[in-house]
Amino acid sequence: MAEKQIKNRVCIVGSGNWGSAIAKIVGRNAARLPNFEDKVTMWVYEEIIEGKKLTEIINETHENVKYLPGHQLPPNVVAVPDVVEAAKDADLLIFVVPHQFVRTICSTLLGKIKPTAAALSLIKGFDIAEGGGIDLISHIITRCLKIPCAVLMGANIASEVAEEKFCETTIGCRDVMLAPMMRDIIQTDYFRVVVVDDEDAVEICGALKNIVAVGAGFVDGLGFGDNTKAAVIRLGLMEMIKFVDVFYPGSKLSTFFESCGVADLITTCYGGRNRRVAEAFVKTGRSIKELEDEMLNGQKLQGPITAEEVNHMLANKNMENKFPLFTAVFRICRGELKPHDFIDCIRSHPEHMVKVAMK
Numbered sequence: 001m002a003e004k005q006i007k008n009r010v011c012i013v014g015s016g017n018w019g020s021a022i023a024k025i026v027g028r029n030a031a032r033l034p035n036f037e038d039k040v041t042m043w044v045y046e047e048i049i050e051g052k053k054l055t056e057i058i059n060e061t062h063e064n065v066k067y068l069p070g071h072q073l074p075p076n077v078v079a080v081p082d083v084v085e086a087a088k089d090a091d092l093l094i095f096v097v098p099h100q101f102v103r104t105i106c107s108t109l110l111g112k113i114k115p116t117a118a119a120l121s122l123i124k125g126f127d128i129a130e131g132g133g134i135d136l137i138s139h140i141i142t143r144c145l146k147i148p149c150a151v152l153m154g155a156n157i158a159s160e161v162a163e164e165k166f167c168e169t170t171i172g173c174r175d176v177m178l179a180p181m182m183r184d185i186i187q188t189d190y191f192r193v194v195v196v197d198d199e200d201a202v203e204i205c206g207a208l209k210n211i212v213a214v215g216a217g218f219v220d221g222l223g224f225g226d227n228t229k230a231a232v233i234r235l236g237l238m239e240m241i242k243f244v245d246v247f248y249p250g251s252k253l254s255t256f257f258e259s260c261g262v263a264d265l266i267t268t269c270y271g272g273r274n275r276r277v278a279e280a281f282v283k284t285g286r287s288i289k290e291l292e293d294e295m296l297n298g299q300k301l302q303g304p305i306t307a308e309e310v311n312h313m314l315a316n317k318n319m320e321n322k323f324p325l326f327t328a329v330f331r332i333c334r335g336e337l338k339p340h341d342f343i344d345c346i347r348s349h350p351e352h353m354v355k356v357a358m359k
């Protein structure tokens with residue numbers, strides 16, 4: 001008798017702009033691949049849109065009218081308002097919520113999921129750890145839920161991925177048994193996956209690039225040109241590399257040349273929400289929170305909170321002056337400095353030190 005094919009069940013924990021774009025890919029792949037169950041559950045943080053539940057709208061129209069309007073989700077993606085109900089039978093949990101909500105979600109899921117499940121985090125951000133440091137989101141997921149957690153980060157603006165425009169992404173996964181399953185459920189002919197084993201560096205790139213994007217938005221708002229923005233991108237990249245080198249030694253420089261590194265930095269600094277809101281912050285003088293609420297229709301910014309989390313650690317370790325760009329973005333977002341102070345903060349960057357012996 002032929003052996004019965006084991007079918008992995010997938011749950012997408014989150015249904016925002018990126019959550020919905022990835023649901024389109026995951027739903028189609030699950031329906032096509034023999035080792036996945038057709039039905040994919042998608043946890044939706046319930047809200048009422050024009051008198052109707054968002055979950056009902058998604059299940060009836062197959063469109064997330066609030067967070068990814070204009071794109072059809074595959075019919076096998078089923079919106080579920082209860083996160084435990086959505087996740088309880090899953091073999092693969094794809095976490096894709098704004099990072100500020102992950103701890104609460106994990107506490108709700110604790111003890112309610114399959115002990116054999118694995119996770120893939122698409123979440124870009126950190127959390128504050130006890131003792132003055134930061135926590136990686138994948139580490140929080142693993143610690144809270146006692147399951148392995150790989151990460152996916154890349155130059156992936158959700159609307160472009162939903163439009164099926166060619167791009168690349170990086171999966172950081174140390175487990176060679178899990179990596180093929182993670183790749184297969186994500187990869188398409190227009191969304192190409194590279195798997196590397198440098199999990200922490202992949203995730204840190206995804207989080208830190210959002211701080212740099214806020215800086216890029218500042219220089220756009222101040223009316224500087226492309227040369228200035230290129231300098232911000234380069235100095236940001238150097239601070240990202242230094243951050244990994246100092247706090248997560250043993251990571252690989254080559255990871256910064258994957259989609260999660262330089263490529264994501266470029267796309268975010270030109271096309272991302274963090275850049276857009278930071279530019280408006282400079283031009284209007286209004287608060288970031290007000291602009292986020294007004295410009296993003298419920299989508300969430302990650303850069304300003306990430307700058308705060310990183311600064312919490314740098315200040316505790318007395319290292320703010322080693323990361324002047326990250327520090328300046330934090331102080332400007334908080335109102336301690338004015339946006340036009342930004343260039344002065346990076347004018348004498350440690351990267352500008354003479355690097356060759358001068359005669």
Ligand SMILES: NC(=O)c1ccc[n+]([C@@H]2O[C@H](COP(=O)([O-])OP(=O)(O)OC[C@H]3O[C@@H](n4cnc5c(N)ncnc54)[C@H](O)[C@@H]3O)[C@@H](O)[C@H]2O)c1
Nearest residue numbers: 015016017018019045096097098101123124157158299300
């Ligand atoms: N949007 C992109 O282009 C993109 C691309 C790559 C990675 N990411 C990353 O993916 C992650 C998720 O981003 P997104 O774009 O899917 O989300 P989003 O910015 O669209 O956020 C809105 C989502 O947050 C949910 N939400 C609101 N309040 C909540 C609460 N109290 N608890 C739980 N959920 C709540 C909303 O229901 C909605 O699903 C972020 O870390 C982001 O950096 C986003």
Ligand SMILES: O=P(O)(O)OC[C@H](O)CO
Nearest residue numbers: 154155156157272273274
């Ligand atoms: O729109 P942003 O600034 O949150 O960036 C979106 C993605 O992270 C780009 O890869």
